[in-house]
Amino acid sequence: MKNLVILGAGTAGTMMANHLHHELKQPDWQITIVDEREEHHYQPGYLFLPFDLYTPDDIIKTIEEFIPKDVTLLKRKIERIVPTENKIQLKDSTELKYDVLIVATGAKIAPEETEGMGGEEWQKSVFDFYTFEGALALRNKLRDWKGGKLVVHITEMPIKCPVAPLEFAFLADSFFKHKHMRDKVEITYVTPLSGAFTKPKATEALEHLLHEKGINIESDFAIEQVDNEKKTIVDYGGKEIPFDILVTVPTNKGDALMERSGMGDDLNYVPTNKATLQSKDYANIFVLGDASNIPASKAGSVAHFEAEILTENILRYVKGEPLKEEFDGHANCFIETGGGKALLIDFNYTHEPVEGSFPFAGIGPLRLLKESRMNHMGKLAFRWIYWNVLLKGTHIPFVSATMSESGKHYN
Template sequence: MKNLVILGAGTAGTMMANHLIKALPKSQWQITIVDQFKSHYYQPGFLFIPFGTYQPEDVKKTIDEFIPKGVKLVKEEINKIDNETDSVLLKNGNTIKYDILIIATGCKTAPEEIPGMKGDTWYKNIFDFYTFEGSCALAKKLETWPGGKLVVHITEMPIKCPVAPLEFAFLADDFFTKRGIRDKVEISYVTPLSGAFTKPKTTETLNYLLQEKNIKIVPDFAVEHIEGENGKMFDYGGEEVDFDLLVTVPTNMGDDCILRSGFGDDLNFVPTDKHTLQSKVKENIFVIGDATNVPASKAGSVAHFQAEILTENILKYIEGKPLKPDFDGHANCFIETGKGKALLIDFNYDVEPVKGKFPFAGIGPLNLLEESAFNHFGKMAFRWVYWNMLLPARKIPFVTPKMSKAGKQLDDITV
C-alpha cells in the first residue's frame, strides 16, 4: 500500500482529497489529510460579516463534513517536512511517511511583521477582516462607530484575494450611506501598488469607481510602522496617513511548518512550477493553492482550477509519464462594488481582465469588467457553490480550468 499525504484541509487540500479518492485505486493507495483545526471556513464570507450581510455561523462548518469516506483525517499540528526521508513530522512526535506529498497549507496573516500593527490598539482601532476573529470583532466595532477617518490598507503583496480590500472599501461606502453617516466618514484606500489593482485595464475601471464613490486612493505606500494610539501610519519615505479606524490587510505568509522545513521563500511560500504545480523541492512533492509561490491570485477559484489539473498530473506522475504544463494562472473573481452590484473579472498569467461576456460568447449572461446586479447575484450564490460544488470537487458547468478566450474583447490585451 502506497501513501499519498495532503497537508492542510482548507479549500485546496479538501478539493484534492475529493478528487483523488475518486481517481486512485483504494486497494493500492491510502490517502491521508493532516490538519490541526476543527473548523472549515468559507473565507470569502469574512468580507460580509462586518456589514451584517452574513452572520458568523454562515461561514463556518466542521472539517469532517467535507473529507470523503476512505480518506484518513489526522487532526494534529504539522512540525515540518523532511523531504530527504519522505516524512512529515507532527508536533506530537509522530511521523507520517509518504510516497507522494501535496502541500496545501495555505497562508495566514502576520500583523506582527509591522511594528505597531498588533499592539495595544489591535481590535480597538486597528482591525483585519482576513480572519474569522477579525471580521467578527470589526462587525461589533462598525455597529456603533460614529464616523471619522476610515483607512482601508494593504501592507504588501501577495495577499489572499487581491480584490477583497477594494470590495471592503466599496461596501463600506454603501454601508455608511445606508446608515446615513456617509458625510461623516472619510474613506481612504492605501496600497503599496501604483493603482487600485495589479492589471492596467482593471486598475483603470477600479480607480474610476473609487473616484465616483469619493474614496481617496493613496498609492505607492509601503508601511514602515504604525502608531495606533495616535492614529498614524508611516511609510518608508516618511509619508504619513492619519486614521480613526484602520482596516488593514497584514502581510500574508505561508505556514510556519514551511519555514521549519527549510525550503520556502522569504514569505514561506513553496517554490513551485507555475504550469505543472510540481514543487521545485523534490519531484514527489506537489503544491496547490495559497501555499505556492506561483504568480497567480491566491483565491478559491484559482485553487479550484489548479485542483483539476493537479489531479491529472498526479496520475501521470504515478504512471511515469511527463506532466502536463496546463495551469495557465486562470482566475475568476467577482468584485462587489456596493449598492447591489458587482464586477466580474476573468484572466490568467498572460491575459489581463478585459470586457466581454462570460461564460458564453455573445450571450453571457455575465458581463466582464462591468458593474451589474446579475454579477452581484453570482457573488452571493458562490457560497452555495463553494459548499456544494467546489469542496466536493464537482465540476462547475461551462467553466474550464484553462481560461477561455471566447467572448472576450482581446484587441487591447496587456501581456
C-alpha cells in the same frame, strides 16, 4: 500499499481529497489529510461579516462534512516535513510516511512583520478582516461607530484575494449610506501599488469607481509603521495618514511549517513550477492554493482550477508519465461594488482582465469589467456553489480550468 498525504484541509486540500479518492483506490493507495483545525471556514465570507451581511453560521462548518469516508482525516499539529526522507513529523512525535505529498497549507496574516501593527490598538482601532476573529471584532466596532476617518490599507503583495480590500472599501461606502451617515465617514484606500489593482485595464475601471463613490486613493505607500499613539500609518518617506479606524491587510505569509522544514522562500511560500504545480525541489511533492509561490492570484477560484489540473498530473506522476504543463494562472473573481452590484474579472498569467461576456461568448449571462446586479447575484450564489460543488470536487459546467479567450475584447 502506497501513501498519498495532503497537508491542509482548507479549500485546496479538501478539493484534492475529493478529486483523488475516486482515482487512487484502496488497497493500492491510502489517502490521508492532516489539519489541526476543527472547522472549515468559507473565507470569502469574512468580507461580509463586518457589515452584518453574513453571520458566523453562514461561513463555518465542520471539516468532517467535506472529507470523503475512505480518506483518513488526522487532526494533528505538524512539526515539520522531512522531504529527503519522505516523511512528516507530527507534534505528538509520530511520523507519517508518504510516496506522494500535496502541500495545501495556505497563507496567514503576519501583523508582527510591520512595526506597531499588532500593538495596543489591535482590534480596538486597528483591524484585519482576513481572519474570522478580526472580521468579528470589526463587525462589533462598526455596529456603533459614529464616524470619522476609515482607512483601508494593504501592507504588501502578494495577498489572499487581491480584490478583497477594494471590495471592503466599496461595501463600506454602501454600508454607511444605508445607515445615513456616509457624510460622517471619510474613506481612504491606501495601497503599495501604483494603482488600485495589479492589472492596468482593471485598475482603470476600479479607480473610476473609487472616485465615483468619493473614496480617496493613496498609492505607492510603502508602510514603515503603525503609530498607535498618534493613530497614523507612516511610510518610509515619512508620509503620514491619520485614521480613526484602520482596516489593514497585513503581510501575508505561507505557513511557518515551511520555514521549519526548510522548504519555503522568504515569505514561507513553496517554490513551485507554475505550469505543472510540482515542487521545484522534490519530484514527489505538489503544491497548490495559497501555499505556492506561483505568480497567480491567491484566490479560491485559482485553487479550484489548479485542483482540476493537478489531479491529472498526480495520476500521470504515479504512472511514470510526463506531467502536463497546463496551468495558465487562470483566475476569475467577483468584485462587490456596493449597492447590490458587482464586477467580474477573468484573467491569467498572460492576459489581463478585459471586457466581454462569461462564461459564453457573446451571450454571458455575466458581463466582464462591468457593474451589474447579475454579477452581484453570482457573488452571492458562490457561497452555495462553494459548499455544495467546489469543495466536493465537482466540475462547474461551462467553466474551464484554463482561461478561454472567446467572448473577450482585447483592444
